[in-house]
Amino acid sequence: DTGVSQDPRHKITKRGQNVTFRCDPISEHNRLYWYRQTLGQGPEFLTYFQNEAQLEKSRLLSDRFSAERPKGSFSTLEIQRTEQGDSAMYLCASSLALGNHGGYQPQHFGDGTRLSIL
Amino acid sequence: SQQGEEDPQALSIQEGENATMNCSYKTSINNLQWYRQNSGRGLVHLILIRSNEREKHSGRLRVTLDTSKKSSSLLITASRAADTASYFCATATGGANSKLTFGKGITLSVRP
Secondary structure, three states: OOOOEEEOOEEEEOOOOOEEEEEEOOOOOOEEEEEEEOOOOOOEEEEEEEOOEEEEEOOOOOOOEEEEOOOOOOEEEEEOOOOHHHOEEEEEEEEOOOOOOHHHOOOEEOOOEEEEEO | OOOOEEEOOEEEEEOOOOEEEEEEOOOOOOEEEEEEEOOOOOEEEEEEEEOOOOEEEEOOEEEEEEOOOOEEEEEEOOOOHHHOEEEEEEEEOOOOOOOEEEOOOEEEEEEO
16 A cells, blocks of 8 residues: 655755645545644644645635645645745645545545755 | 644653543534654554544544543553654544644653
8 A cells, every 4th residue: 555655755945935845645535635734733734635626725825835736646735935934844645535524534644745944 | 723632742651551642622523533643754543533423442542532521532552662652633524624623732652
């Protein structure tokens, strides 16, 4: 069983630069989620996709953030003009939603991309 | 915003002892889930309990849910050093949106 894969594992960049992260979910999973986790906190929801459709975005996701899942498989999360406050672990998760009862299925997480802004 | 609050924030026990962790939440839920996170890694799903269930077991794990008190507990029996990790409760409000709302987590240290 190939789990959720995220790339890169670590990213260090200067403030103001753009960064892009990739997530490859478990192949048969139709839902894909992005979360952000800062030190000492639990993950916070950013956005999620059902197949290629982005169905919800958190207010945490400012207009500098954009996520895509063009073919309903892998997803990318881009942050433009990075700021110090963007430093965090970005986690991707996937699940298999059955009908409208997506809430019943556990989410499978990748190991995250740790972003450090200099 | 964080929905759940875990208690205690940190727990240190001897190998072989039982570990009990508590979680309280604020709004109505569809289900509650517990996850484990080792340092620098992603989260691993442990157990899910639905709002109409009161208790569930999985191996050395026992989870209870009291929807009237909006609280849950996770019991790990006969703890091992490998159980050392952070533990999070997460709630799902259900329906079409299955996003999880996590608490701040509990750091469990199991001394060999």
